Amino acid sequence: MKKVLMMYDIKVKHEYFILLLGELLKEKANIFLYKKYRSSFPIFLNVLRLKGCKIIHFHFIHNLAGFHTKFKLKFLLKSIIFLIDIYLVKYILQTKIIWTVNNLLSHELFFPRLEKFIRSHFAKKTDIIITHCNRVKKIVQKELKIPQDKIYMIPHGNYLKGYKNEISKEKARELLSLGENQLVILHFGYIRQYKRIDNLIDNFLRLKNDGNIKLLIVGKAFNKIGEFLIKKSKGDNNIIFSFRHIPTYDVQIYMNASDIIVTSYNRILTSGTVILATSFGKPVIAPRLGCIPELLNENSAFLYNPQEKNGLLKALQKAIDSKGKLKDLGQNNLKSIRKFDWNTIARSTKKIYERFFN
Template structure:
């Protein structure tokens, strides 16, 4: 099999196993991957690693949005981004884009976001989505005419990516919970689109002494607005434990093994690696039937609701309480589902896509 070189742009955080797992398994198919640190002039990395066969784009927003939300600076950055994409095509380098999101989560400069996405679609040789629903959404939103260049590659699991040695009773004792408590978990970066505010309001209405809600994660960009909102909603709140700050990799097992069910109260979503994380730890889930979630989860392992149902989250949380005796079995079912999304399988499909572009 011929050796290939691919450049991943942008580089994900080292704490996120997604790229690490994909890179390690692509190596089994004679594909060398370089990860790009410079989100602005990534063409310099392409030149310094001459000549790559593939430039594989992942999250686009770091490549054209500026942290200050300055529209003029973002516009200039976007123009430079598109010029670099065009140069890649002129140089004969193949472009692959994995569509993790249809737009940036903070809804900043959405028209600019759309222009950059349209440009990548136009000049890319292949587009990857994580499920059939996402493929259809990409086709509809961006009016893609050449549907044959869109491929479905599932999101890989996180089995064995994190330590998982803590017993449930030990994890609960560490967090101050009783064995009889029913524990809901919200884990990860706290951002508006994830719907934490709605989750807190809904949990308060459950009015059950045996229920607990754990919120563990860092507030995105240390948003003062979000800090004040949480402080207001959690004032005098019963049975809600907020553990703010970044969750180290070795602590994920603590929260996952202490809980009964993981809640994903998203306002909008296309693909969720966090759902695969919960499934990999063998946890039941509550989530909207939106994007890839409805393809990855099923009713045997999750309580799913329609995202436009205002009472959907409340109904599913109440159902989880009613069926709390089944939560462990549901989690085991999810673990079995997650096992089929192993990274060698993901890399094999990606390898086939790469080589079809050449």
């Protein structure tokens, strides 16, 4: 099979890529990983390095396109170089471009109109776009203004094999100094502004709480947002913070100690946190955004409209009132997520590659 350049830096450990790559290699896909170059046009140089490379598969493009910088001149320069790089590989080297769209816009959004323009222009130069659900397929088509027949749906795989799951609920709570009979609500993952954790804290503080309902907010905090959230919590002892990177092995401790996982995004396409929660057999509180309504329903989650003033508060209260049903709801999630195995996803991805090899 001819060569495919996967735009993924192996030094950045990401379970999504590790699981996808592992199954693609089992399927005999000829995958090569992106190598960093300290020069202009790194994508072009990567394709030149891999003689016979016919496909580039992009996932997250924010670093390559310069979206991570808050300096406008640097942003423009990086974005222009990125687009020239795309033109070089597409029209000079005749390389096919595939893009799996995980985000419509960057999490830390500095120049929305410029970024949307760059992403839309890049989308028009791709040969195939992959989304993780049909709902997002329609969103991407509308927002990026691309034809529907160019977009394919391949779901995001589960994390059943991505993380250890051998610590009991009792042991996990002992390690975190949590009580056996407490109701534990967990917000897990990077602490970023778009996740609206401030709104989650505001709503949690409005709940009637005798001290037996705990909110855990766990993950590495960005841009001093941790300090802001601590102030928001007003010293409430029922809100417990752990602003640090959680090693892969320790993910199970927080997941298994919790009764329910909460997300409070104001925008999202694919939520890795929701997929992680379902892979640990946990029910979820989440907004009806992106792929979430296709993954979850009333038998496995407490979904809310993020535009509704008290939507999150009502979902939190409903989850608390349904304490006796939470385990069953989590088991429903576990059953549903099993079908999204990585081997099936890898085979679907390989079929898309083969379209350009025949």
